[in-house]
Amino acid sequence: MASQALSVLLVDDDPAMRDMFQMVMDHHHVELITIEDAETALTYLAQNQPNVIVLDLFLPGLDGYQMLRQMRKKSLAPDARVIATTAYYTADTEQETLSRGFDGYLPKPIDANGIVPYLESLIQD
Amino acid sequence: MTIKPVQESVPVTPASSTELRPFKGVLHWFEPRSQNRDERFRERTIRALVALVLSVMSLSLAVSIFVYRDPWAVFSFPTMHIVVLAFVGAAAYAVVRGKLDTAGWLVVFGSFAGVVLTHNVLGLSPAATSSSSHYISIPMFMFLPLAATVFLRRQSIFLISVAGVIFFTLSEAYLTTNSPMPRVVDLSSVISFAVLLMIEGLILRTVRYEFDSRFEALDEAIRLEALARQQAEADRRRAEEADRAKSQFLANMSHELRTPLNAIIGYSDILVGGMVGELPPQPTRLLNNIQSNSRRLLSLINDVLDLSKIEAGRLEVYNAPLQPRKLITDTVESLRALAIEKSIELNVSISDEVPEVILSDGRKLAQILTNLVSNAIKFTNKGGVDIDVTADSAHWYIVVRDTGSGMPTDALSYIFEPFRQVDSTDGRSHKGTGLGLAIVKALVESLQGQVEVTSQLNQGATFRVNLPRTNPTETGVVAAVTETNAAAGTIAH
Numbered sequence: 001m002a003s004q005a006l007s008v009l010l011v012d013d014d015p016a017m018r019d020m021f022q023m024v025m026d027h028h029h030v031e032l033i034t035i036e037d038a039e040t041a042l043t044y045l046a047q048n049q050p051n052v053i054v055l056d057l058f059l060p061g062l063d064g065y066q067m068l069r070q071m072r073k074k075s076l077a078p079d080a081r082v083i084a085t086t087a088y089y090t091a092d093t094e095q096e097t098l099s100r101g102f103d104g105y106l107p108k109p110i111d112a113n114g115i116v117p118y119l120e121s122l123i124q125d
Numbered sequence: 126m127t128i129k130p131v132q133e134s135v136p137v138t139p140a141s142s143t144e145l146r147p148f149k150g151v152l153h154w155f156e157p158r159s160q161n162r163d164e165r166f167r168e169r170t171i172r173a174l175v176a177l178v179l180s181v182m183s184l185s186l187a188v189s190i191f192v193y194r195d196p197w198a199v200f201s202f203p204t205m206h207i208v209v210l211a212f213v214g215a216a217a218y219a220v221v222r223g224k225l226d227t228a229g230w231l232v233v234f235g236s237f238a239g240v241v242l243t244h245n246v247l248g249l250s251p252a253a254t255s256s257s258s259h260y261i262s263i264p265m266f267m268f269l270p271l272a273a274t275v276f277l278r279r280q281s282i283f284l285i286s287v288a289g290v291i292f293f294t295l296s297e298a299y300l301t302t303n304s305p306m307p308r309v310v311d312l313s314s315v316i317s318f319a320v321l322l323m324i325e326g327l328i329l330r331t332v333r334y335e336f337d338s339r340f341e342a343l344d345e346a347i348r349l350e351a352l353a354r355q356q357a358e359a360d361r362r363r364a365e366e367a368d369r370a371k372s373q374f375l376a377n378m379s380h381e382l383r384t385p386l387n388a389i390i391g392y393s394d395i396l397v398g399g400m401v402g403e404l405p406p407q408p409t410r411l412l413n414n415i416q417s418n419s420r421r422l423l424s425l426i427n428d429v430l431d432l433s434k435i436e437a438g439r440l441e442v443y444n445a446p447l448q449p450r451k452l453i454t455d456t457v458e459s460l461r462a463l464a465i466e467k468s469i470e471l472n473v474s475i476s477d478e479v480p481e482v483i484l485s486d487g488r489k490l491a492q493i494l495t496n497l498v499s500n501a502i503k504f505t506n507k508g509g510v511d512i513d514v515t516a517d518s519a520h521w522y523i524v525v526r527d528t529g530s531g532m533p534t535d536a537l538s539y540i541f542e543p544f545r546q547v548d549s550t551d552g553r554s555h556k557g558t559g560l561g562l563a564i565v566k567a568l569v570e571s572l573q574g575q576v577e578v579t580s581q582l583n584q585g586a587t588f589r590v591n592l593p594r595t596n597p598t599e600t601g602v603v604a605a606v607t608e609t610n611a612a613a614g615t616i617a618h
Contacts, residue, residue, distance in 0.1 A: 016388035020395060027400035058380075087383035088376065090430060091488060092441070109387040109423060112394030 007031040011041045012056040028116045038062035045076040052119050057086040081122045162340050170275040171228050175217045182210050229276040236272045240265040266293050270326040279333045286326025290319040375433045379426050390419045428560040435567040446597035447487045450475050456494045463502045470509025478516040484595040489568045496561040497525040497588050505529030523590040531580045541566040
């Protein structure tokens with residue numbers, strides 16, 4: 001099935017977010033790596049190719065936008081879908097993230113039951 | 126925020142500045158240094174007069190000495206020139222030193238002396254062969270108040286007239302007894318001339334006062350206007366800054382509140398979803414309560430943030446061509462679950478006049494509809510909610526009609542105010558932030574439309590939104606049916 005093809009990298013400094021993602025992905029038997037900061041994530045991506053990257057926009061050090069730029073510049077995981085997640089948003093944030101190169105948008109609080117179907121729908125097309 | 130300094134543009138015309146360079150020093154002499162308008166006026170005239178007299182007298186002195194070779198004596202052309210030059214030179218020195226009053230008095234006193242001398246000494250001199258200097262001295266006396274008007278403080282103008290009358294009268298008395306010339310001025314002439322001179326002084330003083338006060342009023346008005354402009358600018362800047370700080374605070378706060386809420390909602394989702402094992406019914410019910418309350422808190426946070434943006438006037442409208450039918454159907458469908466939960470009907474009817482494509486802001490339309498319909502469902506326990514969409518040539522209308530509890534007539538006046546909810550008649554509290562309709566009103570207005578409500582207690586309520594009908598082709602915006610429209614169709618949260 002499609003869920004088997006899903007391999008996810010979550011970059012988020014909120015431990016609860018990483019913990020919840022772990023539970024949800026474990027439940028769906030989806031491969032997941034969680035990393036706290038952008039620098040480590042970039043190092044990780046030099047060796048690995050997840051097909052979905054969920055990126056918090058506000059990270060210590062490099063933020064989500066900067067990390068996406070770095071990834072594109074170094075062409076790290078060029079085929080991966082990159083999804084923005086944030087608790088810091090207004091009505092315009094979705095448009096902004098999509099216009100700045102993200103493939104998807106996941107505002108917090110996340111819908112634990114909807115994540116996996118959403119991520120799967122993104123790698124389908 | 127950065128405050129840009131206002132660029133004072135000094136227009137420099139290079140051609141004229143190089144052309145005038147040799148004369149620059151000369152022209153600079155005529156520029157008054159005083160700040161006060163009255164002083165600038167006197168200073169300019171004194172500087173001009175001094176420059177004129179010094180150059181003419183110097184030239185005349187040179188001609189007298191070298192061309193006519195006039196003899197040097199106490200009363201001779203060269204000595205007279207020297208005296209005038211000394212007076213005017215002293216006035217020039219006083220002006221340069223900033224002693225404007227002294228300079229003015231020197232000039233006026235010099236003129237006075239000249240007039241009196243012309244009248245008496247030259248006119249009465251045994252050597253005088255004509256009475257021309259006598260005749261010309263009368264207009265010269267008339268000149269004195271004029272001189273005072275331009276060279277002295279305005280208080281001195283009338284004083285000079287009086288002095289003129291006295292000197293003229295004394296001269297006449299002397300002339301009458303000692304002149305070898307025929308008597309040309311009698312007492313009645315003296316009196317009428319005195320009256321004339323006084324009137325001249327009065328008129329000149331009045332005119333000068335009038336002009337001064339007008340200029341002062343003008344200066345004051347200009348100063349006050351500049352001050353008011355500065356004040357308004359500063360106020361505007363302060364308000365903007367406060368506004369920005371408020372928005373920033375609310376954005377930060379909403380972030381700080383959503384992060385823990387993310388954990389609460391996420392973990393309870395995981396538990397309810399059975400991702401860590403099936404739960405017995407009782408804990409599931411409690412968790413569902415936690416969830417619904419958390420979601421209420423979330424929508425409150427979102428509404429407060431939206432409303433604060435709206436109130437700050439930062440609501441940007443992103444108009445794009447969109448399909449109203451699809452947007453309305455999708456939005457209503459996303460709310461159907463709420464109606465099914467309460468076992469009420471939810472009907473949509475879209476009339477044929479509604480255009481296929483319109484130019485509008487899809488997100489705002491979806492939010493308006495979501496708020497109105499979920500509000501209607503919330504207050505309806507029996508019957509249903511009808512959504513009718515119609516259009517005419519200039520407008521299109523969304524009418525949301527419910528068969529719910531309605532509201533008393535007096536509530537209609539405040540129903541669109543933030544945090545105002547109508548007390549429910551059945552005693553049950555209706556869950557809601559009390560911001561939904563305030564947001565609807567603001568959003569509708571941002572789309573240049575109007576929203577109104579009609580209702581009676583226990584007779585249901587009808588909300589009617591009318592929006593201007595803008596066809597995409599009319600405004601020439603045909604492009605970009607892309608992202609915004611696609612997003613607008615799917616946004617329903």
